Amino acid sequence: MLRVDPERFDLTRFERLTAEARGAEPRERAEKLRAALALWRGPALEDLAFEPFVRDEVGRLEEARLAALEQRIDADLELGSTGELAGELEQLVEQHPLRERFRAQLMQALYRRCSRRSFSRTLRSEQAAMVS
Numbered sequence: 001m002l003r004v005d006p007e008r009f010d011l012t013r014f015e016r017l018t019a020e021a022r023g024a025e026p027r028e029r030a031e032k033l034r035a036a037l038a039l040w041r042g043p044a045l046e047d048l049a050f051e052p053f054v055r056d057e058v059g060r061l062e063e064a065r066l067a068a069l070e071q072r073i074d075a076d077l078e079l080g081s082t083g084e085l086a087g088e089l090e091q092l093v094e095q096h097p098l099r100e101r102f103r104a105q106l107m108q109a110l111y112r113r114c115s116r117r118s119f120s121r122t123l124r125s126e127q128a129a130m131v132s
Contacts, residue, residue, distance in 0.1 A: 010039040011061075018068050026078040033072035040065055070101045077105065082113040 006012040017036035021029045044061035048054045069092070076085055089106035096102055 014039050014064070014068075018064070018071075021068075021071065021075075026075045030072055030075035030079065033068050033075065036068055037065070037072060066096070066099065070105070073102075073105050077108055077112070080112075082109045085109045086113060 007016075014036045017032045017039075021032040021036070024032065043049060043058070044065070045054050045058050049058050073085060073089065086106065086109045089102055089109055092099070092102040093106055
């Protein structure tokens with residue numbers, strides 16, 4: 001029988017790091033989540049993504065990745081990072097237009113950065129998206 005240390009699997013390490021990040025102080029939480037997210041090298045199970053037997057797992061893994069990303073951004077915001085986050089969040093909002101947390105984080109980053117014009121534009125865009 002083949003025995004493999006579970007820590008050799010990226011998914012095991014990702015899940016451990018995200019679990020360790022819960023309840024940690026913002027700096028440690030951000031570091032652990034960065035390490036967890038660095039394990040991703042592309043879409044989960046990319047070669048099998050269209051196979052019916054892995055479709056649910058691909059969705060679960062993508063949701064776990066996005067949740068970890070949201071948590072990492074929350075930690076960065078708690079640490080006072082705003083400028084560099086705004087650009088990242090603008091891309092994330094574009095890539096995931098229905099993900100409300102990214103929009104909220106973007107507005108928070110713009111507001112904290114005192115970019116009133118960008119904040120107002122994002123707020124109007126959010127309001128228009130909610131009406132549609």
